[in-house]
Amino acid sequence: VMVWLRRTTHYLFIVVVAVNSTLLTINAGDYIFYTDWMWTSFVVFSVSQSTMLAVGAIYYMLFTGVPGTATYYATIMTIYTWVAKGAWFALGYPYDFIVVPVWIPSAMLLDLTYWATRRNKHAAIIIGGSLVGLSFPLFNMVNLLLVRDPLEVAFKYPRPTLPAYMTPIEPQVGKFYNSPVALGSGAGAVLTVPIAALGAKLNTWTYRWMAA
Numbered sequence: 001v002m003v004w005l006r007r008t009t010h011y012l013f014i015v016v017v018a019v020n021s022t023l024l025t026i027n028a029g030d031y032i033f034y035t036d037w038m039w040t041s042f043v044v045f046s047v048s049q050s051t052m053l054a055v056g057a058i059y060y061m062l063f064t065g066v067p068g069t070a071t072y073y074a075t076i077m078t079i080y081t082w083v084a085k086g087a088w089f090a091l092g093y094p095y096d097f098i099v100v101p102v103w104i105p106s107a108m109l110l111d112l113t114y115w116a117t118r119r120n121k122h123a124a125i126i127i128g129g130s131l132v133g134l135s136f137p138l139f140n141m142v143n144l145l146l147v148r149d150p151l152e153v154a155f156k157y158p159r160p161t162l163p164a165y166m167t168p169i170e171p172q173v174g175k176f177y178n179s180p181v182a183l184g185s186g187a188g189a190v191l192t193v194p195i196a197a198l199g200a201k202l203n204t205w206t207y208r209w210m211a212a
Contacts, residue, residue, distance in 0.1 A: 042137070042144075046184030047191055049101055050136040053077070054129050054192045055199035057107050061124070062203045067115035074107035096147050102139040106132045121200055129196035133188030137181045 056077075057070035078100060085098040113128035114120070 042141075042180040043184045043187065045101075046137040046140065046180075047133075047187050049103070049140075050106065050133045050184075050188040050192050051195040053103050053106060053136070054110070054132045054196040055202075057110055057132075057199070058124060058128065058196045059199040059202050061111065061114060062121060062200055065119060067111045067119070070107040070110045070114070071104060074103035077103055099143065099147055102143050103136075105139050106136045109135055125196045125200055126193055129193040130189045132196070133190070133192030134185045136188055137184035141181045 053074060057073045060073045061067070061070040063069075081098075081100045085100055088098050089095055109131040110124065110128040113131060114124040117123035117127070
């Protein structure tokens with residue numbers, strides 16, 4: 001009974017992590033595409049989302065030992081964010097007001113790395129983590145290009161929870177750098193690897209807890 005309880009609790013924990021990841025997504029990406037600071041926000045968003053995806057996805061994947069579970073984890077995050085998008089739409093906001101991040105392709109690369117290296121944990125951390133950090137900004141910029149004039153949408157329908165520090169002031173596009181995808185990918189590739197290692201280490205602690 002205790003083994004069943006621990007395993008059930010663990011799988012519920014995975015779902016809770018995915019839900020909280022979604023909530024963090026909505027906060028980190030709130031005005032990501034809608035402010036004059038959008039390029040700066042895009043880089044911060046890319047790093048936070050790629051690291052968050054990596055820590056949860058690799059934790060889940062290594063726990064099950066089955067390639068494909070990282071993609072399943074990303075799918076849970078995507079579904080919950082689409083629910084949030086639908087909630088805002090139901091409140092009268094335009095369909096393009098919330099842009100759902102593209103996690104699934106990056107998670108698929110993590111799964112592919114784990115499968116191609118015959119379930120090698122270290123390869124998943126180093127190679128898979130790097131691929132997640134590199135690819136996430138690319139997929140999301142493509143997604144951004146398909147959105148209907150988000151900057152205009154934001155000023156037409158201001159969100160009531162806009163934090164003061166994100167209030168648009170002067171245009172900052174291209175002031176410090178001209179390639180948010182390159183900067184986001186570079187920073188993400190470096191930072192996602194140690195965060196993926198943390199996700200793998202969490203498995204060790206989980207196993208010890210289950211065996212206690």
